[in-house]
Amino acid sequence: MRAARFHGRGDIRIDDVPEPATRPGTVKVAVEWCGICGTDLHEYLEGPIFAPRAGAPHPLTGETVPLTLGHEFAGVVSELGDGVRDLRVGDRVAVEPYLVCGRCDPCLQGRYNVCRSLGFVGLSGGGGGFSQFVVAERRWIHPLGELGTDVGALVEPLAVAHHAVRLSGARPGHTAAVFGAGPIGLMTTAALRAAGVERVIAVEPAEVRKTKAQAAGAEHVLDPSTVDVTAAVLELTGGRGADVTFECAGVDAVLKSAIRATRAGGTCVNVAIWGHEAAVAMNDLVFGEINLVGSLAYADDHPATIEMIAAGLVDPFQFITGRIGLDEIVAKGFDELVGNKEANVKILVRPE
DSSP states (O other), rough: EEEEEEEEEEEEEEEEEEOOOTTEEEEEEEEEEEEEOHHHHHHHHSSSSEEEEEOOOOOOOOSSSSEEEEEEEEEEEHHHHHHHHOOTTTOOEHHHHHHEEESSSSHTTEOOOOOOETTETTTTSSOOOSSSSEEEEEEGGEOOTTSOOHHHTHHHHHHHHHHHHHHHHHOTEEEEEEOSSHHHHHHHHHHHHHHTEEEEEEEEEOHHHHHHHHTOOSSSEEEETTTHHHHHHHHTTSSOOEEEEEOOOOOHHHHHHHHHHHEEEEEEEEOOOOOOOOOOHHHHHHHHHHHHEESSSSSSSSHHHHHHHHSSSSSSGGEEEEEEEGIIIIIIIIIIHHSSSGSSSSEEEEEO
């Protein structure tokens, strides 16, 4: 079968690889759509980062680069492994792309998203969504019902947002501020509105993304290049500050601003994956008794995310800004995102 594989920095190739075989308790999925994630983009530009380097195989897969990318994918069931009886061939499904040990303390707590040997299908080995077929354990297969597989490819990034909102404790009547209107910031804004938070403030300097933030549900959009964001949030909230804030940029100044915009006793959720050691003004946390919470990916969020979409609480199509074939993945996918990232949210790839 054909697959887009990461060989090293700036080197993604369409290779012929063996089609994976089902094992007992697994499901083979014919991938119909897979989104290009910011993590994939970082691997392309700067990697290997999360992808295991030569000589340092991932502990759960034993694989190293080159490997097939793609972890935001959905498709149809093409084959069932022995023991799987609650799905049918032809069912539309999304795949939760985890590789976990199931034995460490976080896994035993149910926090498998912070497994001590954590890996992701499409980053750590085990296949990937930029290929025609993926085999995954039944526990990671989530039926989409009547939803299409293009929407299904957005379940994974929307589950990231759903998880962050859930950890924040945001509820109707709260004011939320989302710092950064990239793909995850936009989806966090949409997930907040889906959770009944009517007052969402977005913070974003890029003009195109400001417009997208409004479409995603932001009531106010603040440009940090023209206003004092902390003062503006305080003014909009009657001097209190936002009940919950979300750092979705991975920038020191943005984190500082998010903490300072959080009301006393409120919660600031860090959703971004950082490329450097963050500088945190600890007294800003101490003097406001701010809760700073880290949020990584998702854990048991896929079913609720699918229900959120199916109920019409989020319009997933607003996030699809391109659809391409596998042969176009570099020129019209990765390079397009590098050169025109502000205009794009999710470019979907069809591996067939």
